[in-house]
Amino acid sequence: MIYQKDLDIAQKQQAENRKLYSRLKKKKPANLDNVVHALHEEVFEEIDCLKCANCCKTTSPIFTDRDIDRIAKRLKMRPSDFIAKHLHLDEDNHYVLNQSPCLFLDSDNFCSIYNDRPTACKEYPHTNRVRFYQVSDLTCNNTFICPAVSRITERLKQIFP
Numbered sequence: 001m002i003y004q005k006d007l008d009i010a011q012k013q014q015a016e017n018r019k020l021y022s023r024l025k026k027k028k029p030a031n032l033d034n035v036v037h038a039l040h041e042e043v044f045e046e047i048d049c050l051k052c053a054n055c056c057k058t059t060s061p062i063f064t065d066r067d068i069d070r071i072a073k074r075l076k077m078r079p080s081d082f083i084a085k086h087l088h089l090d091e092d093n094h095y096v097l098n099q100s101p102c103l104f105l106d107s108d109n110f111c112s113i114y115n116d117r118p119t120a121c122k123e124y125p126h127t128n129r130v131r132f133y134q135v136s137d138l139t140c141n142n143t144f145i146c147p148a149v150s151r152i153t154e155r156l157k158q159i160f161p
Contacts, residue, residue: 002051003147010143010150017143017153021136024160028133035159039152040127047148053101053109055145060097061120063087068095074116125149 001007010017024032063071065079072082086103087095097103104112111117125146126135142149 001054003047003054006147006150007054007144009154013143013154016157017140020153020157020160021140024156025133025136029160032160033130033132036132036152036156037128039155040148043148043151043155046151049148050109052147053105054147055121055124056105056109056111057101059145060100060102061118061124063095063097063118063120067118067120070116071113071118074113127152 029035068079068082068087072079075082077085083095086098088098090096102111104117106112111121123129125142125148126132126138127149129135132139139149139153143153
């Protein structure tokens with residue numbers, strides 16, 4: 001994978017990253033959102049998601065009822081048929097895909113339902129959201145999946161030592 005080095009760094013820095021996100025969640029620095037949003041913009045100038053698509057290849061987003069209705073309509077299916085064919089409930093009682101990679105990921109790493117993709121896909125990797133500290137645990141886990149999150153994390157450690 002083109003960005004494997006970033007994911008390897010995340011693995012090696014796992015304990016340090018967990019400490020960082022725990023500290024940020026506890027202290028909630030006033031400028032945290034602005035810093036993370038700036039890093040998000042900076043890093044996504046460097047990372048080409050279409051060359052990676054590791055999120056689509058290795059994990060499943062959560063599908064809300066609205067996502068299911070929208071996607072089923074696009075596929076000209078009943079929502080119940082879409083669920084029966086492609087989804088299951090995970091341990092947190094959320095609908096997720098039966099398998100990875102995502103069935104909507106094509107060979108060029110494009111999403112075949114991009115305009116109707118699940119909300120969780122639209123928001124991924126959650127590094128440009130408000131009250132970033134609320135997703136610090138999720139972000140720490142995403143360092144293993146998304147090279148951009150790994151890079152953002154490494155830069156956060158320099159800003160918030």
